Amino acid sequence: xxxxxxxxxxxxxxxxxxxxxxxxxxxxxxxxxxxxxxxxxxxxxxxxxxxxxxxxxxxxxxxxxxxxxxxxxxxxxxxxxxxxxxxxxxxxxxxxxxxxxxxxxxxxxxxxxxxxxxxxxxxxxxxxxxxxxxxxxxxxxxxxxxxxxxxxxxxxxxxxxxxxxxxxxxxxxxxxxxxxxxxxxxxxxxxxxxxxxxxxxxxxxxxxxxxxxxxxxxxxxxxxxxxxxxxxxxxxxxxxxxxxxxxxxxxxxxxxxxxxxxxxxxxxxxxxxxxxxxxxxxxxxxxxxxxxxxxxxxxxxxxxxxxxxxxxxxxxxxxxxxxxxxxxxxxxxxxxxxxxxxxxxxxxxxxxxxxxxxxxxxxxxxxxxxxxxx
Numbered sequence: 273x274x275x276x277x278x279x280x281x282x283x284x285x286x287x288x289x290x291x292x293x294x295x296x297x298x299x300x301x302x303x304x305x306x307x308x309x310x311x312x313x314x315x316x317x318x319x320x321x322x323x324x325x326x327x328x329x330x331x332x333x334x335x336x337x338x339x340x341x342x343x344x345x346x347x348x349x350x351x352x353x354x355x356x357x358x359x360x361x362x363x364x365x366x367x368x369x370x371x372x373x374x375x376x377x378x379x380x381x382x383x384x385x386x387x388x389x390x391x392x393x394x395x396x397x398x399x400x401x402x403x404x405x406x407x408x409x410x411x412x413x414x415x416x417x418x419x420x421x422x423x424x425x426x427x428x429x430x431x432x433x434x435x436x437x438x439x440x441x442x443x444x445x446x447x448x449x450x451x452x453x454x455x456x457x458x459x460x461x462x463x464x465x466x467x468x469x470x471x472x473x474x475x476x477x478x479x480x481x482x483x484x485x486x487x488x489x490x491x492x493x494x495x496x497x498x499x500x501x502x503x504x505x506x507x508x509x510x511x512x513x514x515x516x517x518x519x520x521x522x523x524x525x526x527x528x529x530x531x532x533x534x535x536x537x538x539x540x541x542x543x544x545x546x547x548x549x550x551x552x553x554x555x556x557x558x559x560x561x562x563x564x565x566x567x568x569x570x571x572x573x574x575x576x577x578x579x580x581x582x583x584x585x586x587x588x589x590x591x592x593x594x595x596x597x598x599x600x601x602x603x604x605x606x607x608x609x610x611x612x613x614x615x616x617x618x619x620x621x622x623x624x625x626x627x628x629x630x631x632x633x634x635x636x637x638x639x640x641x642x643x644x645x646x
């Protein structure tokens with residue numbers, strides 16, 4: 273018999289965080305999140321608690337923890353859409369329908385008790401959290417930014433009556449044998465015509481770059497992504513949490529910022545050094561060995577993860593995307609870089625996917641967000 277309990281105690285929290293690490297122990301494709309970051313979501317250090325409610329559940333069978341799931345009420349998103357949704361996240365379980373049914377029943381009971389009528393996911397607190405269930409690409413190394421899962425998860429979720437809401441595609445990019453010569457010409461012409469220029473990072477440290485351009489980049493993100501699935505605007509607390517999580521892994525060679533004549537950010541392209549292999553051995557814990565591997569990966573990455581590309585709406589369809597493509601050409605041309613992982617592209621976002629024709633591109637992963645109306 274499966275028993276489900278809500279996470280309340282410190283031991284429950286440890287069981288919740290440790291379960292996925294045990295389930296995927298020695299799995300060569302799974303990449304753990306940073307352990308301390310996962311513990312922090314249960315505390316007031318979690319900046320999203322100003323806009324979200326949450327609950328966590330553990331499933332137990334024969335005296336052993338066999339599954340987990342998180343419920344998130346993203347109140348800011350519900351306010352924007354007028355919907356009454358809850359999200360499920362951090363779902364992990366053994367291949368047992370009795371277990372998954374018990375966990376999703378706990379989620380749905382929570383939703384009904386609190387007046388919600390839709391459950392969707394996997395989705396995190398924001399668009400910059402891990403999201404989507406992997407449904408293709410199980411023999412590919414996960415990126416640090418996204419979650420790996422076993423292939424049986426899809427059947428467990430669909431068994432509870434959940435259906436596809438959206439899919440995301442992920443691509444592996446390498447430089448083409450010959451670059452399209454028009455791209456650079458279009459980029460330079462677009463910059464000149466709109467009186468724009470590239471930010472000069474040569475005399476700035478990473479911290480100085482972050483301090484100088486963070487507000488403009490977040491404004492660009494909010495404006496570019498606000499109509500996409502599951503997105504919410506970032507408040508000051510969530511911005512700080514995101515920056516604290518990522519600024520230590522930034523490499524200024526993997527960032528391009530485009531400015532107008534008043535030094536306002538109008539576009540940017542950001543890639544991150546792949547942290548996947550550096551974190552695997554330590555289970556996401558920042559041990560001395562993990563820290564050495566992380567510093568090496570940050571300074572001399574062999575794989576890069578494309579985090580975000582953004583162009584303010586008023587500058588879109590004016591050739592500025594060519595500037596981002598040139599930046600990505602340059603990033604892939606850095607010594608030792610083997611390829612770039614695009615992370616998530618909504619399957620309906622053909623405008624973004626059309627850009628990958630200028631690279632050697634392989635669609636190697638697909639993720640899905642599910643929905644169920646209660």
